[in-house]
Amino acid sequence: MVAYDTAQALLTATLHDLLPERVESLAPLQACGHVLAEGVQARTPRPDADISAMDGYAFRVGEMEQAGALGLPVQGYVAAGTRPEPLAPGVACEILTGARIPQGADAVVARERTARVGDHIALAEGVGARTGMNIRWAGEEFAAGQCLLEPGTVLDWRHVPLLLDQGRTAVQVYSPLRVSVLANGAEFACQAEDGRTELNTHMLEAMLRSATVQITRQTSASDSADELEQALRHCVEQADVVVTTGGISVGQTDHVLPVLQRMGATCLFRRVSMRPGKPMTVMKLGRTVVFCLPGNPGAAALCAQLFVVPFLVALSGRAPAMQASIPVMGISQFAYRSLPDATCFLPVSAEWDGEQARFSLVPSVGASDIQCLTRAGGIMRVDAGHAVQVGDRVGMLAFSGLGL
């Protein structure tokens, strides 16, 4: 049996072992939907040169002003993809959108705002010229060395042009997580004398699914340890993380832990001094982490929120660390005394009174309660041996899924 904080610390250490191995290199297009494992700094500024924003004429403002209605002779033509000669003194050159500004020119006027005077070009009546007009200066979008993308960014179509602009043919990303969820219990067999509806794997899939997590669900609907082993082997083969529910207490059909042990799994922690969720156990089989959640749906939900969600968010690369302990702060509307030897987790609802959150205890009949989950907004932690009084400032861990 370990303390709740010890269990979380053991998971964090495991996470740091596993994270570096999950990095792969993909082309920007293939990397969409993956989580970025590196920070991306600009290698080149954008634009990488002074560029014309219009089809028109480039010139020196001073010379154009002096030329007035006579205009400047047109010499040369610059299109995108060419490197122009410097602009000769006293002339304008024709330029297209996206072309480099010839050295010496300091403004561009759009074609439709000019007047032809023989082979000269002048500003149309009422059009003024100012330095920098219609020029996209080198680095005006970003400079070389600037941070463009943070690690942990979930890549999508918006990031593709940015990466390609920077000449990136590959980026470091985290592989999508494969998670297998396994329920067990003979009560879920169709032919069971007193059959029950299997709830937990559906609840867990709804909680854990996201763009960066692939989930498979299974049920071993029997009391046979051998059948359970077969199902577990199948899960471990196809997943980075396995989540089991039920079968971890001390009943004669609670085979999950002995079966995992005979498969060669080692124990990260076995039982946590918390309520509910006391039987919560985490095993490791090779590189696969196996979360063994209690079967009671309320306890399974709470343990998944406290242990599995933050672990998967962090293992998918989306957060620098496990964020299980960032609560929303507010005022308790109720008094509660914890157990002397266990951290208690309570379902609470939150109300905003215009200034602060106020938390109320949601009545629950215990760890099998699924209705209380729908009335609660999150979980309040009360440490072993502590009491909460009405009016105390306390934190609530808001229920969360895996999001994107």
Ligand SMILES: Nc1nc2c(c(=O)[nH]1)N[C@H]1C(S)=C(S)[C@@H](COP(=O)(O)OP(=O)(O)OC[C@H]3O[C@@H](n4cnc5c(N)ncnc54)[C@H](O)[C@@H]3O)O[C@H]1N2
């Ligand atoms: N002698 C003891 N008995 C129990 C202890 C104990 O310390 N000593 N702990 C109790 C606690 S706390 C819990 S929680 C449960 C956990 O037991 P299991 O994880 O082995 O869960 P099961 O026995 O398989 O199931 C318990 C309960 O939940 C229902 N269940 C299970 N899986 C699902 C599912 N996928 N969908 C819906 N409902 C599910 C199952 O039908 C049972 O009603 O043990 C206590 N006992």
Ligand code: MOO
């Ligand atoms: O600890 Mo159990 O998970 O209360 O029901």
